[in-house]
Amino acid sequence: MESAAPLLAGLAPDFPLQHAGRVVTDTAQFMDIGYGDVIRVGGRHYLVLRDEAERRFGLEDPKFWVKRCRCLENGERRILKLEFFEEFPVRIGTFEAHCYRSPQKESRILEMVKGDPRFMQGETCTDEAGHNVRVLEVVQGRRLDTFIEDLPVDHETYFREHFPAVLDKYLGACEALRFLHERGEKHGDVRRDHIFVEYQGGGWRWIDFDYAFDFHENPFGLDLFGLGNILVFLTAKGTPTPLDMPAEVVAGLSPADMSIVFGNRLVNLRKLHPYIPVELNRVLLHFSAGSEVFYDSVEELTGDLRACRALL
Amino acid sequence: MNEKRILVAFDGSDNALRAVDYVGRVLGAAPGFQVRLLYVERLPERDFFATEAAWKEACETQAAGVRQALARAEAALKAAGLPPDSVGSEYLPSCRSPQNQAPSCSLGTSIARDVVRVMVEGGYGTVVIGRRGVSKAEEFLFGSVSTKVMHLAKDCAVWVVA
Numbered sequence: 001m002e003s004a005a006p007l008l009a010g011l012a013p014d015f016p017l018q019h020a021g022r023v024v025t026d027t028a029q030f031m032d033i034g035y036g037d038v039i040r041v042g043g044r045h046y047l048v049l050r051d052e053a054e055r056r057f058g059l060e061d062p063k064f065w066v067k068r069c070r071c072l073e074n075g076e077r078r079i080l081k082l083e084f085f086e087e088f089p090v091r092i093g094t095f096e097a098h099c100y101r102s103p104q105k106e107s108r109i110l111e112m113v114k115g116d117p118r119f120m121q122g123e124t125c126t127d128e129a130g131h132n133v134r135v136l137e138v139v140q141g142r143r144l145d146t147f148i149e150d151l152p153v154d155h156e157t158y159f160r161e162h163f164p165a166v167l168d169k170y171l172g173a174c175e176a177l178r179f180l181h182e183r184g185e186k187h188g189d190v191r192r193d194h195i196f197v198e199y200q201g202g203g204w205r206w207i208d209f210d211y212a213f214d215f216h217e218n219p220f221g222l223d224l225f226g227l228g229n230i231l232v233f234l235t236a237k238g239t240p241t242p243l244d245m246p247a248e249v250v251a252g253l254s255p256a257d258m259s260i261v262f263g264n265r266l267v268n269l270r271k272l273h274p275y276i277p278v279e280l281n282r283v284l285l286h287f288s289a290g291s292e293v294f295y296d297s298v299e300e301l302t303g304d305l306r307a308c309r310a311l312l
Numbered sequence: 313m314n315e316k317r318i319l320v321a322f323d324g325s326d327n328a329l330r331a332v333d334y335v336g337r338v339l340g341a342a343p344g345f346q347v348r349l350l351y352v353e354r355l356p357e358r359d360f361f362a363t364e365a366a367w368k369e370a371c372e373t374q375a376a377g378v379r380q381a382l383a384r385a386e387a388a389l390k391a392a393g394l395p396p397d398s399v400g401s402e403y404l405p406s407c408r409s410p411q412n413q414a415p416s417c418s419l420g421t422s423i424a425r426d427v428v429r430v431m432v433e434g435g436y437g438t439v440v441i442g443r444r445g446v447s448k449a450e451e452f453l454f455g456s457v458s459t460k461v462m463h464l465a466k467d468c469a470v471w472v473v474a
Binding site: 217260 | 354359360362421423449450453455460
């Protein structure tokens with residue numbers, strides 16, 4: 001196999017050549033591709049720096065098929081997602097759904113949202129063995145959840161001073177998903193850490209669209225569920241559970257006040273923060289165990305929220 | 313509306329078979345009824361398959377299985393006493409089906425909406441549907457055809473067989 005050393009000596013003179021690996025043209029064995037290897041795809045060369053990882057519950061969860069890279073031709077950082085077909089159960093509260101990681105789904109959506117600042121950007125290339133390689137631009141920003149949690153203000157100040165602008169951004173993120181739904185696509189993994197807040201301009205961008213689900217009657221239900229969770233998080237500036245609430249608030253809670261899926265998460269936030277308008281709280285309650293009516297579409301959710309926005 | 317024109321939503325599941333069985337037992341040899349089984353095609357999710365060929369094969373296998381199930385359900389209704397010319401079935405293909413050449417197809421966004429559309433267009437006065445019996449949380453996440461049919465249907469009777 002071709003050594004990457006000559007290439008690196010010419011295009012990345014700062015790279016320590018003792019770490020030079022191979023030039024990879026077939027990305028099937030992605031576990032074997034690591035630091036110092038160079039992936040050649042789409043007429044360019046990408047120096048692999050490390051595997052990407054997700055931090056969840058304080059643990060690093062490595063994603064061996066996702067490589068943090070530097071393009072040798074222009075020096076720009078890129079993320080390369082390599083072809084990985086994975087079928088696995090996803091736990092949603094007490095339920096389990098069947099999920100499939102689909103490179104072609106993400107490629108389709110990347111093409112669909114090309115140039116749209118509400119989504120991560122990238123292009124799909126094919127390696128010499130015919131495998132899908134998504135070359136993604138790195139979003140220069142912070143995860144939405146840490147961005148919100150780290151705002152150095154108490155809840156009431158946050159709600160009165162920051163939340164109206166946050167809600168505007170959230171409505172924009174909802175519209176972005178509506179754009180996908182209207183074209184028959186789902187995001188598939190709507191979570192608060194799958195939105196990045198850009199350092200420049202503060203725009204919100206959705207990332208990671210490769211989860212596919214097979215829900216017949218409610219094809220967009222999981223996306224709506226994710227949007228509900230994010231809305232509750234944004235309104236609460238966190239995820240309130242009985243363990244971190246005053247005893248007098250806990251004493252007044254019933255199961256109907258909690259999330260329909262996660263029984264320990266408070267959704268009826270007015271019981272904790274009484275200054276939240278009734279109208280907004282009513283929207284939140286659609287995601288509570290006490291609800292009898294659910295949102296069928298992003299349009300329904302945003303329609304109700306826009307009416308609330310005027311009251312903030 | 314003609315309440316003697318009966319549309320049975322059918323997906324081959326045990327719940328749908330219970331609904332078929334119920335219709336057979338209730339109507340038996342009673343005269344004047346027209347019963348049509350309706351299957352709204354839901355293709356296997358394309359993204360679950362690495363290749364187009366594997367997906368098409370899965371689509372064909374599923375379609376063949378459903379057509380057999382429809383034929384068995386029709387036979388069960390006739391065996392219950394319904395006159396042979398009063399029982400029929402319709403396979404509404406998905407608009408994305410590789411085999412679809414039918415003039416009418418399902419967009420794939422809601423089975424319930426397709427059922428209600430066929431009901432209205434066909435002048436059916438009664439819709440029969442089996443129900444899984446899902447929890448509220450499951451209904452929220454995964455949807456419920458029977459609940460949505462009950463919400464959407466107008467000027468007709470809806471029989472829910474649980």
